Amino acid sequence: MKLVAIVGTNADFSYNRLLLQYMQKHFQAMADIKILEIDQLPAFSIDEPLDMKVWSFKKAIQQADGVIFSTPEYDHSIPAALKSAIEWVSYKQNALYHKPAMIVGTSYGPQASARAQEHLRQILASPDCDAYTLSGNEVLIGNAAKVFVDGNVTDAKVRAELESYFNNFVDFIDTTAPKEDDSMPKQPYLDDAYIKFPTGSLSFREVQQIFATIPFEIDLIDHTDHFTWYSNKPNREHVRYPNEIGEGVDECHPPKVLPIVMKIINSFKDGSRDSVSRPLMMHGHRVLIQYYALRDVDGSYLGTIEFTGSVEHILNFYDQGAWGESDGTTGASQADATSGATDASGDAAADATSGASAHDEAASDAPAAENADTTDAPDATSGASEH
Amino acid sequence: MKFVAIVGSNANQSVNRQLLQFMQRHFDDDQLDLVEVKPFPMFNENHPVTDPEPAVQLAEQIESADGVIIACPEYNHSVPSGLKSVIEWESYRLHPFKNKPVMIVGASKFAQGSSRAQLHLRQILDSPGVFAQVFAGNEFLLGQAKDAFTVEGDLKDQGTIDFLTLCYNGFKDFVAMHQAAQEAQA
Numbered sequence: 001m002k003l004v005a006i007v008g009t010n011a012d013f014s015y016n017r018l019l020l021q022y023m024q025k026h027f028q029a030m031a032d033i034k035i036l037e038i039d040q041l042p043a044f045s046i047d048e049p050l051d052m053k054v055w056s057f058k059k060a061i062q063q064a065d066g067v068i069f070s071t072p073e074y075d076h077s078i079p080a081a082l083k084s085a086i087e088w089v090s091y092k093q094n095a096l097y098h099k100p101a102m103i104v105g106t107s108y109g110p111q112a113s114a115r116a117q118e119h120l121r122q123i124l125a126s127p128d129c130d131a132y133t134l135s136g137n138e139v140l141i142g143n144a145a146k147v148f149v150d151g152n153v154t155d156a157k158v159r160a161e162l163e164s165y166f167n168n169f170v171d172f173i174d175t176t177a178p179k180e181d182d183s184m185p186k187q188p189y190l191d192d193a194y195i196k197f198p199t200g201s202l203s204f205r206e207v208q209q210i211f212a213t214i215p216f217e218i219d220l221i222d223h224t225d226h227f228t229w230y231s232n233k234p235n236r237e238h239v240r241y242p243n244e245i246g247e248g249v250d251e252c253h254p255p256k257v258l259p260i261v262m263k264i265i266n267s268f269k270d271g272s273r274d275s276v277s278r279p280l281m282m283h284g285h286r287v288l289i290q291y292y293a294l295r296d297v298d299g300s301y302l303g304t305i306e307f308t309g310s311v312e313h314i315l316n317f318y319d320q321g322a323w324g325e326s327d328g329t330t331g332a333s334q335a336d337a338t339s340g341a342t343d344a345s346g347d348a349a350a351d352a353t354s355g356a357s358a359h360d361e362a363a364s365d366a367p368a369a370e371n372a373d374t375t376d377a378p379d380a381t382s383g384a385s386e387h
Numbered sequence: 388m389k390f391v392a393i394v395g396s397n398a399n400q401s402v403n404r405q406l407l408q409f410m411q412r413h414f415d416d417d418q419l420d421l422v423e424v425k426p427f428p429m430f431n432e433n434h435p436v437t438d439p440e441p442a443v444q445l446a447e448q449i450e451s452a453d454g455v456i457i458a459c460p461e462y463n464h465s466v467p468s469g470l471k472s473v474i475e476w477e478s479y480r481l482h483p484f485k486n487k488p489v490m491i492v493g494a495s496k497f498a499q500g501s502s503r504a505q506l507h508l509r510q511i512l513d514s515p516g517v518f519a520q521v522f523a524g525n526e527f528l529l530g531q532a533k534d535a536f537t538v539e540g541d542l543k544d545q546g547t548i549d550f551l552t553l554c555y556n557g558f559k560d561f562v563a564m565h566q567a568a569q570e571a572q573a
Contacts, residue, residue, distance in 0.1 A: 012433040076514035084468035126464035
C-alpha cells in the first residue's frame with residue numbers, strides 16, 4: 001500500500017512532522033508512507049500557472065492509495081500554507097477526488113489541533129475536494145514535547161490508539177479504494193455493439209483489443225486540450241492512470257515540457273504541421289514517439305494523438321538487413337531469412353482473417369510504395385501484422 | 388469613520404473586490420481604505436525573521452482605524468489561504484485585531500454568497516491570537532455575484548443595496564457602542 005503523508009506546516013520545526021516520521025517508521029510493514037512537505041509550494045493563485053513543484057506534489061497524491069494529513073492549529077483553523085496546498089491540489093483536476101484521507105495532529109498544549117482538524121474535515125468534504133475522509137479515529141496528541149522522545153512515541157496509550165486508528169485507515173482504504181482490477185478498464189461499456197466503417201465493421205470488444213494488442217500505445221489530447229483517452233496496452237512506456245483522464249494538457253505534462261507540447265499542438269491547430277517524431281531512450285530501449293494531428297474529413301482539428309512504442313524489433317530487423325539494399329531480389333531473400341517469411345507467405349491462408357483483405361491491397365500498393373518487386377510485398381505485409 | 392477594507396481574494400478578477408469598491412463609493416461619508424492580500428508572503432513562523440513590510444503597514448492601518456471590513460470569498464468551503472495567511476501574520480508578533488470591531492461581507496458566483504467561509508472566518512477571528520470583536524448577525528451574503536453589478540460596478544438590485552446599508556449602519560452603531568464602552572473603562 002502506497003500512502004503519502006502531508007506535513008501541514010511550513011515551519012522549520014514541527015511536532016506534526018515528527019508524528020508523520022514516527023508513523024512512517026512504525027507502520028513500515030503495513031504501508032510505504034512518503035512524506036510530502038508544503039514549504040516549497042508557492043501561494044495558491046488562480047492567475048499563476050502550474051508550478052513544477054505543485055505539479056509533482058499533485059502527482060504524488062494522485063498516485064497514492066491514501067493521504068494522511070498532519071495539521072497544527074493556527075487561529076482555530078488549519079495553517080494558510082496547508083490550505084494553499086489543498087487549494088492547488090483540488091483546483092482544476094482534483095487529485096483528492098474519492099481519495100481515502102486520514103487526519104492526525106499534535107500540539108504542544110493539551111488540545112492537539114482539534115478545531116483545525118474539524119475545519120479540515122469540512123474542507124475535505126467540500127465538493128471541490130470530495131475526499132473520503134475516515135470519520136471518528138481522531139488522532140489528537142496533546143503535550144507533544146512529553147509524548148515524543150527521540151522521535152518515538154513514549155506514551156503506550158497514545159501508541160496503542162495510533163496503531164488501532166491506523167489499522168482502521170488501512171481497512172478503510174481496502175473497502176473504499178477501487179479494486180486493483182478496476183484500475184484499468186477491461187472492456188468498453190457496449191461490448192456487443194458494432195461500429196460500421198466504410199471498410200467493414202468492428203465490435204467494441206475488437207476495438208478495445210486492437211488497442212491493447214498493437215505494439216504502440218496511443219494517447220489522445222482532444223481539441224479542447226484535455227487528455228481524454230489512452231489505449232490500455234499492457235506494459236506501457238508511459239504509465240497512465242484512469243484518474244488522470246480529463247486533465248488539462250497543462251496538468252498532465254510537467255510544467256518544464258509544457259511549452260514544447262503546446263508548440264506541437266499549436267502547430268497542428270494552425271495547420272503548419274501534421275506530425276512530429278521524437279526518438280528517445282526509455283527504460284533502456286529505443287523508443288519512437290510520434291505526434292499526429294487528428295483531423296476530420298474536412299481537415300478541422302479534432303485533437304492530437306501520441307503514438308509511443310519501442311522500435312527495438314524494427315531496428316533489429318534493419319540491422320539484420322531485413323529490407324536489404326535497394327535491389328529487390330536480395331531484399332526478398334533476406335526478409336525471408338529473418339522474419340520467417342517463408343512461413344508467412346505459405347501461411348497467407350491461415351492468416352486469412354486479418355490478411356485476406358489487406359493482402360490484396362498490399363499486393364497492389366506495396367510495389368509502388370516500397371519500390372520493391374511483387375515477391376517482396378506479401379512478406380512485408382504479413383511481417384508487419386505479425387509483430 | 389475610518390475603516391480598513393480587506394479584499395480577501397488574491398485573484399485579478401474578484402467580485403469581493405468589486406463589492407468593497409462599491410461600498411467605498413456608496414458610503415462616501417466614511418473613509419474605506421482598500422487593502423490587497425496579494426503582496427503578503429505566505430505566513431511562515433520562521434521566515435522571514437521579522438514581519439514583512441505589508442504586515443507591518445496593515446497593522447498600523449488597522450490600529451489607526453475605527454474598524455475593519457473583510458470581504459471573504461469561499462475556496463473549498465473555507466477561507467482562501469491568501470486571506471488566512473494575512474490573519475496569521477496579524478496574530479503572530481503583531482496583534483492589531485485585538486479588540487477591533489470587524490464586519491464580514493462576502494460574495495460568490497453561486498447562491499451561497501460564501502456562507503460557509505464566513506462562518507470559518509468568524510471562528511478564526513474569535514480565536515485568542517486574533518481576539519477581534521466580530522459584528523454578529525447581519526450576514527451579508529451576495530450570491531450570483533457575477534450578475535449583481537452594473538458595468539460601472541454598482542450593485543443593480545435596490546433591495547440588496549438597502550440590506551447592505553442596514554448591515555453597514557448597524558456595524559457603525561456597533562463600533563460607536565464599542566468605542567463608548569472602551570472610553571468608559573479607561
